Amino acid sequence: MLDWITDHKIPLGLWLRDFVNQLTTHGQNVFDTISLVLGSLIDGLTSLLSAVPPLVFILLVAGGAWLLHRSLALAGFAILSLLLIVNLGYWTETIQTLSLVFCATLVCVVIGVPLGIAAAHRPWVYTALRPFLDLMQTIPTFVYLIPTLVLFGLGAVPGLISTVIFAVPAPIRLTYLGISAVPVSLREAASAFGATKRQLLFKVELPHALPTIMAGVTQCIMLSLSMVVIAALVGADGLGKPVVRALNTVNIGMGFEAGLAIVILAILLDRICKAPEPRRAKGR
Structure with missing residues (x-):
């Protein structure tokens, strides 16, 4: 009964394939330049972090955690968890x-x-962005690994591009929510005192929306x-490489250790990057 629909299939896959082929044919120099710049950024940061001795790096992380949150428990967790990663032999992979x-x-x-910010100031921008944000957050990640692999080749760059596609909706949405939630009274008061649009953005809207924006960065x-x-x-x-290697070789021990290192890193980054809790006044 539905043969008349399936016999006239819309060739979405062919259109996308032809589009990617056109990009590789006419824009390969652009993609090579992007790959070179991003690859150099990743390699440079990896070399910089790798140059720091592990124990010094661990102490710096623990010190930063204490300065941000004034929590000895968090600083101690940072030291113990990172020492465990060193003990498991995944320090280089953790830095990468x-x-x-x-x-x-x-x-x-x-x-x-x-x-x-643009979406919060111009509703039509968010209306145009919303379908793409929904698509980027819901489409299986393996689907857009294929075109990024074709355009940028093997290495860290297609992984970085795929990660950006997957993660960038979070700061867009939460920045939009933070700016949109600024009370109208604050905007009106700033405008009454003669604030320009630039001053209104940097001195009123962004400071008020900063906790929401930082939540987007953490996410x-x-x-x-x-x-x-x-x-x-x-x-x-x-750390993904030993997990994939363990999956291919059915190595339960390696998979568990590498997975544990990822979990430790996730917990540590989440605790350090979250907004510090407001201190209570003495006597309350």
Whole structure:
């Protein structure tokens, strides 16, 4: 009964394939340049982090955790958890994963925060972005690994691009929500005192929306970290590689250890990057 529909299939797959072929034919130089820049960024950050001795790096992380949150428990957890990763033998992979996560988060913030601000100020921008954001968050990640692999080749760059596609909706949506939630009274008061649009944005809207924006950045970090195993399938280094290797060889021990390292890193980044809790006044 439905043969007349299936006999006239819309060739979406063929159109996408032809589009990617056109990109590779006419824009390969552009993609090679992007790959070179992003690859150099990842390699440079990895080399910089790897140059720091592990014990010094661990102390720096613990010190930063204490300065941000004034929590000895968090600083102690940072020391013990990172020492466990060193003991398991996954320190190099952890540094590579951190580099990929930091680079992906940086790209997401550079793209997502301005788009979120534009969407909050111009409703038609958010109306146009919303279908693409829904698509980027719901489409299986393996689907867009294929075109990124074709366009950028094996290595960390297609993993980074795929991670950005998956994670960038978070800062866009939460920046939009944060700016949109600024009370009208604050905007009117700033305008009454003669604030320009630039001053209104940087002195009123962004400070008020900063907790929501930082929540988007934290969520972006977590989403980026969740992509490390998938990124390893296209050649990205990091903790995803031993997980994939353990899967291929049915090595339960290796898979559990690498997975535990990913969990530890996720918990640590989440605890450190979340907004510090307000201190209570003495006597209350």
